Amino acid sequence: MSVKFASRVQQMESSEIRELLKLTENPEVISFAGGVPAPELFPINELIQVTKEVLEESGEQALQxxxxxxxxxxxxxxxxxxxxxxxxxxxxxxxxxxxxxxxxxxxxxxxxxxxxxxxxxxxxxxxxxxxxxxxxxxxxxxxxxxxxxxxxxxxxxxxxxxxxxxxxxxxxxxxxxxxxxxxxxxxxxxxxxxxxxxxxxxxxxxxxxxxxxxxxxxxxxxxxxxxxxxxxxxxxxxxxxxxxxxxxxxxxxxxxxxxxxxxxxxxxxxxxxxxxxxxxxxxYDFDANIDKIKEVYKKRRDIMLEAIEEEFPKEVRFTRPMGGLFLWVELPEHMDARDVFTKCIKNKVAFVPGESFFPNNRKKNTLRLNYSNMPEDRIVEGIKRIALVLRDLL
Amino acid sequence: MSVKFASRVQQMESSEIRELLKLTENPEVISFAGGVPAPELFPINELIQVTKEVLEESGEQALQxxxxxxxxxxxxxxxxxxxxxxxxxxxxxxxxxxxxxxxxxxxxxxxxxxxxxxxxxxxxxxxxxxxxxxxxxxxxxxxxxxxxxxxxxxxxxxxxxxxxxxxxxxxxxxxxxxxxxxxxxxxxxxxxxxxxxxxxxxxxxxxxxxxxxxxxxxxxxxxxxxxxxxxxxxxxxxxxxxxxxxxxxxxxxxxxxxxxxxxxxxxxxxxxxxxxxxxxxxxYDFDANIDKIKEVYKKRRDIMLEAIEEEFPKEVRFTRPMGGLFLWVELPEHMDARDVFTKCIKNKVAFVPGESFFPNNRKKNTLRLNYSNMPEDRIVEGIKRIALVLRDLL
The missing domain is CATH 3.40.640.10 (Type I PLP-dependent aspartate aminotransferase-like (Major domain))
Known part of the structure; x- marks a missing residue:
C-alpha cells in the first residue's frame, strides 16, 4: 500500500548517533560515542529499598x-x-x-x-x-x-x-x-x-x-x-x-x-x-550521590585530557570542560571526522563525528568525545587508538 | 511578556474530563467519571518482588x-x-x-x-x-x-x-x-x-x-x-x-x-x-490476573445495569457492554447532561457528560458511566442518586 505520511516526517531523520551506536555495540569497542552515564554509580540497592517502601505504603496510588x-x-x-x-x-x-x-x-x-x-x-x-x-x-x-x-x-x-x-x-x-x-x-x-x-x-x-x-x-x-x-x-x-x-x-x-x-x-x-x-x-543524600558522580567523571576527564595532550598531533584542538560529560575536538580544516571514524571503528574505538551538531553549516572537521562511560584504562587505550589514526591521516 | 505560541496550541483545550475530575476528587463523591481501573487488583506484592529481581540481576541495564x-x-x-x-x-x-x-x-x-x-x-x-x-x-x-x-x-x-x-x-x-x-x-x-x-x-x-x-x-x-x-x-x-x-x-x-x-x-x-x-x-500468570479483573468488573457491570433498570426513568436508554469499563446513556433529546451533572455533583455523584466525545456534532443528551472503579454498594447508591436527579428533571 502507498502510505501518505505528513510532510513533517520527511524532515526527520534517524539520529546519526543512534546509527553509529549500533556499530559500537560490540563490547570490544572502546566507545566515546554515547552520552551515557556510568552505570556502576547507579544507586541500585537504594532503589530496591525505595520501591519496596513506596509500593507497600501507597501501591494503589503508585500504580494508578x-x-x-x-x-x-x-x-x-x-x-x-x-x-x-x-x-x-x-x-x-x-x-x-x-x-x-x-x-x-x-x-x-x-x-x-x-x-x-x-x-x-x-x-x-x-x-x-x-x-x-x-x-x-x-x-x-x-x-x-x-x-x-x-x-x-x-x-x-x-x-x-x-x-x-x-x-x-x-x-x-x-x-x-x-x-x-x-x-x-x-x-x-x-x-x-x-x-x-x-x-x-x-x-x-x-x-x-x-x-x-x-x-x-x-x-x-x-x-x-x-x-x-x-x-x-x-x-x-x-x-x-x-x-x-x-x-x-x-x-x-x-x-x-x-x-x-x-x-x-x-x-x-x-x-x-x-x-x-x-x-x-x-x-538518601541526593547531593552525596552527585558528589560521587562528579568525582568519577572528573578523574575520567583528567585522564582523557592528559592522554589527548600526550598522544594527539598538535594541529588538533580540543576543549577543556569544567564539568559535564563531553569534550569537543577540532581537526585541521581539510579533515573529515567521518573518515577518521571509519578508520577508528576498525581499530575498535568510537566517537561521534561532529557535523550533525550543526543544523545548517556542518563543520566536518569536528568530533565529540564522551568520557563518563569508560573506565580509566580504556580511556587511555582508546585515545591512543584515535591518535594513531590521526597521525596516520595527517 | 506577550508570548507567541504556535497556532496548534489554540486548537487544543484542556480535557473536559480532567476539569470534571477535579470536582470529583472529594472522596465523598461517588464517581463514575474516570476511566480508572480498580486499584485493589493491582499486583503490588508481585511488583515488589519483580523489581527486586530485575534490579539485582540487571540493575545497570535497567536504569540506563x-x-x-x-x-x-x-x-x-x-x-x-x-x-x-x-x-x-x-x-x-x-x-x-x-x-x-x-x-x-x-x-x-x-x-x-x-x-x-x-x-x-x-x-x-x-x-x-x-x-x-x-x-x-x-x-x-x-x-x-x-x-x-x-x-x-x-x-x-x-x-x-x-x-x-x-x-x-x-x-x-x-x-x-x-x-x-x-x-x-x-x-x-x-x-x-x-x-x-x-x-x-x-x-x-x-x-x-x-x-x-x-x-x-x-x-x-x-x-x-x-x-x-x-x-x-x-x-x-x-x-x-x-x-x-x-x-x-x-x-x-x-x-x-x-x-x-x-x-x-x-x-x-x-x-x-x-x-x-x-x-x-x-x-506470574498474566492471564489469571486478567481473569480476576474481568470477574470484578463483570460483577460491577451487572450491578450497575440492574440498578439502572430499577431506578432510571424508562425514557432513558443505555448500552449493555459485554466487556470494558464503560456504558453509555442517552437521555431524552431535550435534556442536557451538563444540567444533570451540575445537580448530581451537589448530590455527590459524578459522571462525564457525553458531548465532548463528539468532535463536531455534540449530542448534549448523552453521558458516560464508568463501573470499574467503585465498589458494589457505592455503585447502587450512586445510580440511585443520579436517578433521583433524572426523575426530578423529567
Whole structure:
C-alpha cells in the first residue's frame, strides 16, 4: 500500500548517533560515542529499598493513573532545589514532570513552532534538540559561539533582522557537544539583550550540577526580569536515565501550555518512577550521590585530557570542560571526522563525528568525545587508538 | 511578556474530563467519571518482588538508557500474545513500546496529519484521541455508528467523496465511551471496504482483553490484506496504568516512522518499567490476573445495569457492554447532561457528560458511566442518586 505520511516526517531523520551506536555495540569497542552515564554509580540497592517502601505504603496510588502535572511532592522538591542551586523563584505550580528532558524539547517545538518559524541556537548545538524541533518544520539560525558562550554582537544583529524568531535554544552549562560553559559576563550580556525582545529563551541544563571546579555562574532564569526563560531539567545525569524523569520549569502562563500538550501526548509520566525518585530524595543524600558522580567523571576527564595532550598531533584542538560529560575536538580544516571514524571503528574505538551538531553549516572537521562511560584504562587505550589514526591521516 | 505560541496550541483545550475530575476528587463523591481501573487488583506484592529481581540481576541495564524501540523480550512477548489472542502475524520488528497507548495516539497524529487532513472516526469516539489528533490541526468527519459498529454505507460514501482522509480511527472492542463492540459481520464488511482505499486504519484496543461474555470477534488486523491496519495496545487496563507502558504494532514501513518520532519525542520508554512487566509475565500468570479483573468488573457491570433498570426513568436508554469499563446513556433529546451533572455533583455523584466525545456534532443528551472503579454498594447508591436527579428533571 502507498502510505501518505505528513510532510513533517520527511524532515526527520534517524539520529546519526543512534546509527553509529549500533556499530559500537560490540563490547570490544572502546566507545566515546554515547552520552551515557556510568552505570556502576547507579544507586541500585537504594532503589530496591525505595520501591519496596513506596509500593507497600501507597501501591494503589503508585500504580494508578496520576495527574498530568506530576507527583506534587516531587514537583515541590524540584522547585526548591532549583531555587537553592540556581537562584530561581519557582513554586510547585511552575513545574511539569516529563519523560526525560527530551520530552521537554519536543513539547517546546510543539508549543512554539509553526512551519517556517525560526529557532536561534548555538553552533554547534545539541543534536537531539535539533531533531525534536525539526518535527515542527522550523528554520534554524545558528549564532556563532566562542569559549565564553554565544557571541552577543551576532545574537543582537540576528534578533534585529530575523522575522518570527520563536525561541533561542541554549545549553549554557557544559554544553553537549562542545563541553564549554558560558562565562558569567556573557550570561549577563545575553539576558540584557534578550529582554528587549518578546522572545522565549529555552535554558536546557542537563549537566549544570556535574561541575568539577569553579564557581557556579548565574543561571539565565535567575536574571529573567520578564518571565521569558523556560528551564529544562532532568534526573538522567544526576541519578539515572532509565526512569525517564525530567521536568519543565516556567512561568504559569507558559507552563499551562506544556501541561495541555503533555495531557494529549501521554497523559502523565510514570507514577511509580516519580514516587521512587521523590522517596529516594527523602531517604538518601541526593547531593552525596552527585558528589560521587562528579568525582568519577572528573578523574575520567583528567585522564582523557592528559592522554589527548600526550598522544594527539598538535594541529588538533580540543576543549577543556569544567564539568559535564563531553569534550569537543577540532581537526585541521581539510579533515573529515567521518573518515577518521571509519578508520577508528576498525581499530575498535568510537566517537561521534561532529557535523550533525550543526543544523545548517556542518563543520566536518569536528568530533565529540564522551568520557563518563569508560573506565580509566580504556580511556587511555582508546585515545591512543584515535591518535594513531590521526597521525596516520595527517 | 506577550508570548507567541504556535497556532496548534489554540486548537487544543484542556480535557473536559480532567476539569470534571477535579470536582470529583472529594472522596465523598461517588464517581463514575474516570476511566480508572480498580486499584485493589493491582499486583503490588508481585511488583515488589519483580523489581527486586530485575534490579539485582540487571540493575545497570535497567536504569540506563535503552533502545528507542523498547526492551526486546517485552516486544517479543507482546507480538506473540497478539498473534495468539488476535490472530495477527507480528514479529518483534513490528512492535514499538510507548508511554501508554495515549502516546501511540499522539504519534499517529504526528506521523499522518498535515493541517486540514481528515480523520474519520466513530460518533461518539474516544475523547483523548480527539485531543491528541487536534494538536495536528486535522478536520474530523464522524461516521455514524449503531449497535454493531460503524455504519458501512456511510463509511463507503464518505471515503468516496472526502479528500485527504489520512486514517480511520476506531475502537472496535467495548468502545470508550459507548461500551459497544463491533459485530463480526460488521468488521468483515469494514475491511472489505477499506482495502479498496489507500487509507490507514488505527485499531485502538485498550479493552479487548476485558471481555465478560461471548466469543472474541476477529480483530481488524487479522483481516488486513494490504498492511493498512495499525494496532494500539496498552497494559493500563490488563495490568496497571501507573507504569505507562503501551505499544504500537504495525508493518515495518509504517513502524519505522513511529520509531523515528519516538526517538525525538522522548528517546525511549522507562527501561525499568518495561523490564518489570516483562519479568512479571515470565514469573506470574498474566492471564489469571486478567481473569480476576474481568470477574470484578463483570460483577460491577451487572450491578450497575440492574440498578439502572430499577431506578432510571424508562425514557432513558443505555448500552449493555459485554466487556470494558464503560456504558453509555442517552437521555431524552431535550435534556442536557451538563444540567444533570451540575445537580448530581451537589448530590455527590459524578459522571462525564457525553458531548465532548463528539468532535463536531455534540449530542448534549448523552453521558458516560464508568463501573470499574467503585465498589458494589457505592455503585447502587450512586445510580440511585443520579436517578433521583433524572426523575426530578423529567
Amino acid at each position: 493513573y496520576g495527574t498530568t502535572e506530576g507527583f506534587n511532592p516531587l514537583r515541590e522538591k524540584i522547585a526548591k532545589r532549583m531555587n537553592k542551586k540556581f537562584k530561581t523563584n519557582f513554586g510547585i505550580e511552575n513545574i511539569l514532570i516529563t519523560n526525560g528532558s527530551q520530552q521537554g524539547l519536543d513539547f517546546t517545538g510543539k508549543i512554539f513552532l509553526d512551519q517556517g518559524d525560526v529557532v536561534l541556537c548555538e553552533s554547534p548545538t545539541y543534536l537531539a534538540a535539533i531533531n525534536a524541533f525539526k518535527a515542527y518544520e522550523p528554520r534554524f539560525v545558528e549564532v556563532q559561539s566562542d569559549d565564553e558562550g554565544m557571541r552577543i554582537d551576532e545574537l543582537e544583529s540576528l534578533l534585529k533582522t530575523t522575522q518570527n524568531v520563536k525561541f533561542i535554544y541554549i545549553v549554557p552549562d557544559f554544553q553537549n557537544p562542545s563541553g564549554t560553559s558560558w562565562s558569567p559576563e556573557r550570561r549577563k550580556q545575553f539576558m540584557q539583550v534578550v529582554k528587549e525582545y518578546d522572545v522565549v529563551v529555552v535554558e536546557d541544563s542537563p549537566y549544570s550540577e556535574i561541575r568539577f571546579e569553579g564557581a557556579t555562574p548565574p543561571s539565565m532564569k535567575s536574571m529573567d526580569e520578564k518571565g521569558q526563560v523556560i528551564c529544562l531539567g532532568t534526573f538522567s545525569k544526576t541519578f539515572c536515565p532509565g526512569l525517564r524523569i525530567g521536568w519543565v520549569a516556567a512561568e504559569t502562563n507558559i507552563l499551562e501550555k506544556y501541561i495541555l500538550v503533555k495531557q494529549s501526548a501521554d497523559l502523565h509520566t510514570s507514577t511509580l518512577n516519580q514516587r521512587n525518585i521523590s522517596r529516594y530524595m527523602d531517604s | 538508557y535503552g533502545t528507542t524501540e523498547g526492551f526486546n523480550p517485552l516486544r517479543e512477548k507482546i507480538a506473540k500474545r497478539m498473534n495468539k489472542k488476535f490472530k495477527t502475524n507480528f514479529g518483534i520488528e513490528n512492535i514499538l513500546i510507548t508511554n501508554g497507548s495515549q502516546q501511540g495516539l499522539d504519534f499517529t497524529g504526528k506521523i499522518f496529519l498535515d493541517q486540514g487532513d481528515v480523520v474519520l472516526c466513530e460518533s461518539p469516539t474516544y475523547l483523548a484521541a480527539i485531543n491528541a489528533f487536534k494538536a495536528y490541526e486535522p478536520r474530523f468527519v464522524e461516521v455514524q455508528s449503531d449497535d454493531e459498529g460503524m455504519r458501512i454505507d456511510e463509511l463507503e460514501s464518505l471515503l468516496k467523496t472526502t479528500q485527504n482522509v489520512k486514517f480511520i480511527y476506531i475502537v472496535p472492542d467495548f468502545q470508550n465511551p459507548s461500551g459497544t463492540s463491533w459485530s463480526p459481520e460488521r468488521r468483515k464488511q469494514f475491511m472489505q471496504v477499506v482495502k479498496e482505499y489507500d487509507v490507514v486504519v488505527v485499531e485502538d484496543s485498550p479493552y479487548s482483553e476485558i471481555r465478560f461474555e461471548g466469543a472474541t470477534p476477529p480483530s481488524m488486523k487479522s483481516m488486513d490484506e494490504k498492511g493498512q491496519v495499525i494496532c494500539l495496545g496498552t497494559f493500563s487496563k490488563t495490568f496497571c496504568p501507573g507504569l505507562r507502558i503501551g505499544w504500537v504494532a504495525a508493518e515495518t514501513n509504517i513502524l519505522e516512522k513511529y520509531i523515528l518520532v519516538k526517538q525525538s519525542a522522548d528517546l525511549h520508554t522507562s527501561t525499568l518499567n518495561q523490564r518489570n512487566i516483562s519479568r512479571y509475565m515470565d514469573s
